[in-house]
Amino acid sequence: MKHRRVPWIWGNAAIVIIAAAAAIEFAMGRVPICRCGYVKFWHGIVNSSENSQHITDWYTFSHIIHGIGFYFLLWLVARRFPVSARFVIAVLLEATWEVFENTPFIINRYRAATISLDYFGDSIVNSMSDIAAMMLGFWIARRSPVWFTIGLVIVLEVLVAAIIRDNLTLNILMLIHPFEAIKRWQLGG
Numbered sequence: 001m002k003h004r005r006v007p008w009i010w011g012n013a014a015i016v017i018i019a020a021a022a023a024i025e026f027a028m029g030r031v032p033i034c035r036c037g038y039v040k041f042w043h044g045i046v047n048s049s050e051n052s053q054h055i056t057d058w059y060t061f062s063h064i065i066h067g068i069g070f071y072f073l074l075w076l077v078a079r080r081f082p083v084s085a086r087f088v089i090a091v092l093l094e095a096t097w098e099v100f101e102n103t104p105f106i107i108n109r110y111r112a113a114t115i116s117l118d119y120f121g122d123s124i125v126n127s128m129s130d131i132a133a134m135m136l137g138f139w140i141a142r143r144s145p146v147w148f149t150i151g152l153v154i155v156l157e158v159l160v161a162a163i164i165r166d167n168l169t170l171n172i173l174m175l176i177h178p179f180e181a182i183k184r185w186q187l188g189g
Helices: 002-027 060-078 083-101 104-113 124-143 146-164 168-176 180-186
Strands: none
Touching: 002 083, 002 124, 060 083, 060 124, 060 146, 060 168, 083 104, 083 124, 104 168, 124 146, 146 168, 168 180
């Protein structure tokens, strides 16, 4: 009987982490849903005040890649841990990023260094959806062959870059060390 309860402990831990992230973001003044007053499943216009306010958007693909990356990173450094424990660690990492991403420091950094000039942070529903996307990516990496997972990351990065001139790689690069030439290209110039 004791052995059957273990998965529930990890599942409950993930739920508590997600709820804590939502509560922290709410305490930080993040809006629960878009100020527009409604929630859409998909919002595909990057340069708009509704970006990062609905359930999914172009940056959802980056969060799927986060999950894939966390799976492989934790497989490398913590493979002796059960996969359920590694999953909870990944949820903790993603939730921590979501909270940090919505601090004035990161919001202002995005606005100064990237093409996200109208970025004012995520709504809580978007932030929690980003965590769910990371969970999907973790599951994909766990269940899929390595060749498929690597191919998926490449396809998502290339596709998103081609469509919106941004992706996870460019986002990280521009946050750490902005390049004016990349920013001009991203702005369409």
